[in-house]
Amino acid sequence: MxxxxxxxxxxxxxxxxxxxxxxxxxxxxxxxxxxxxxxxxxxxxxxxxxxxxxxxxxxxxxxxxxxxxxxxxxxxxxxxxxxxxxxxxxxxxxxxxxxxxxxxxxxxxxxxxxxxxxxxxxxxxxxxxxGSLNKFPPGDSRFVNLSQAWVKGKFGDKPIAISPGKIKNVEAPIKEFGPFYVALDYMEKGDEKSTPLERTNWQHNPRSRQVVLITKAAGSRYPTISALQDRVKVVEE
Known part of the structure; x- marks a missing residue:
């Protein structure tokens, strides 16, 4: 490059x-x-x-x-x-x-x-x-779809769908520290069916906010997901 x-x-x-x-x-x-x-x-x-x-x-x-x-x-x-x-x-x-x-x-x-x-x-x-706390509280996740793929599935027990270029907040699927299951699929323009993207357990931290980036690198065949943690003190804004 x-x-x-x-x-x-x-x-x-x-x-x-x-x-x-x-x-x-x-x-x-x-x-x-x-x-x-x-x-x-x-x-x-x-x-x-x-x-x-x-x-x-x-x-x-x-x-x-x-x-x-x-x-x-x-x-x-x-x-x-x-x-x-x-x-x-x-x-x-x-x-x-x-x-x-x-x-x-x-x-x-x-x-x-x-x-x-x-x-x-x-x-x-x-x-x-x-990223103001009154709009994005600790424990929640914010999905940022920077790819051209449509992503949908289950985030814990919560259904989720994010269109290309969109941002969506998702409330915590559980309240306490612990794991929850994430199952996400994606579709790109021209696809006839969805393809599995994520099938794994994620760890919930009620003291942390999570920014989930959906990206697709140049030359890559499929999107990738990365979760960035932002641990904050609960204060009034």
């Missing part, structure tokens, strides 16, 4: 996220984000920096199979440009740089980084998902 990051002259590899349209950045103690890089290609960044207009930077790891530690975010509506390096004082944000928006009412969010070969400025894209 071609290394699309090799010509960027990253030096110490990171991504600069410059806040646009926010005159004063106030850090909220309980407003946080978690990041993950989904199926990164060779040479992909392993760290990110959130850089505000005041040039203050917050270093964030970009793990591949787990969420990053909590990252504090400023208050307000945020618009980030995603760049491979910090900008100088007089240097403008490049036209065409990838961007992401985080609304002011999101007290927590997930940032799902992915490779975007079509962006010539910096080949990354980010999907931001609201």
């Amino acid at each position: 071609r290394n699309f990051f090799s010509g960027l002259k990253l030096g110490r590899v990171f991504v600069a996220l410059l806040v646009a349209g926010v005159s004063s950045q106030v850090m909220g103690a309980d407003r946080i984000a978690k990041a993950v890089f989904i199926e990164p290609p060779k040479g992909a960044p392993e760290k990110v920096f959130f850089v505000a207009l005041e040039k203050d930077a917050i270093e964030v790891p970009l793990p591949r199979r787990n969420f990053s530690p909590d990252v504090k975010l400023p208050k307000g509506d945020l618009v980030y440009a995603i760049l491979p390096r910090p900008l100088g004082e007089e240097e403008p944000i490049p036209k065409g740089a990838p961007t992401v928006k985080i609304p002011s009412d999101w007290s927590r969010c997930y940032l799902l980084f992915n490779f975007d070969k079509d962006n010539k400025v910096f080949p990354l894209e980010v999907l931001a998902i609201d």
Whole structure:
């Protein structure tokens, strides 16, 4: 696979996220984000920096199979440009740089980084998902279908169906710590029948939220499922 990051002259590899349209950045103690890089290609960044207009930077790891530690975010509506390096004082944000928006009412969010070969400025894209506790409580699972497959089946005793590109919350199938059975099938465009995707026991943790990613890597014959845990303290938001 071609290394699309090799010509960027990253030096110490990171991504600069410059806040646009926010005159004063106030850090909220309980407003946080978690990041993950989904199926990164060779040479992909392993760290990110959130850089505000005041040039203050917050270093964030970009793990591949787990969420990053909590990252504090400023208050307000945020618009980030995603760049491979910090900008100088007089240097403008490049036209065409990838961007992401985080609304002011999101007290927590997930940032799902992915490779975007079509962006010539910096080949990354980010999907931001609201992770506020009042919408996604501990014990629940959030399915994020990033594939072109239709997925359906049973999550414990709960029926579930997720269309391509959709996000769905599913309540915990059991209340206490313990296993539950997951049976999921998938169908892609042109398929005449569904194909088994998952047949296994999953472990429920009522203190943890679970983000379930459904993806299909380039060249792969079938989708894959990965579950990322987010353990949080139960607090009022």
